[in-house]
Amino acid sequence: MNTNQIEGMIGMVTVLGILVLLALPSLIGVVRDRRVDRQLREAQEERAGEEGQKSSSRSTVPSTATWYAEGRRSKKLVSS
Template sequence: MNTFLSLLAALALAALVLAPSLYGVARERAIDRQLCEAAAGRSEVPAVRSPPQKSPPQKSSSRSTVPSTATW
């Protein structure tokens, strides 16, 4: 029974150490697959959101002014 628990603990530790790298590899492969599909022209990548609307430029008269205290 002691040997079984030791083996189980070693497997659990190995899973904890390897899980982040395996997740990264799977993510990289998914990105590579998307890039290959886009290069081939048959992109099945979800639609990209449009950039946010720009607000009109702020007028200088509406900005608060702070006197400078720098003495250079």
């Protein structure tokens, strides 16, 4: 290997190291959020089982899509 190839490899390793350092916190956050979601879902199912109620797959709280659509409808009515 000559000097130019070594410098190129050092630069590439440096860039990849910086990329890993920048991406690592977000990847750790995603993994942590998934773990917390799983724990919450398991606790909710356990609580529903203890109360003798059937666990429903449908939520009683409107979804984000419903909330967004209602907001868009109200804006259209106001601007008309």
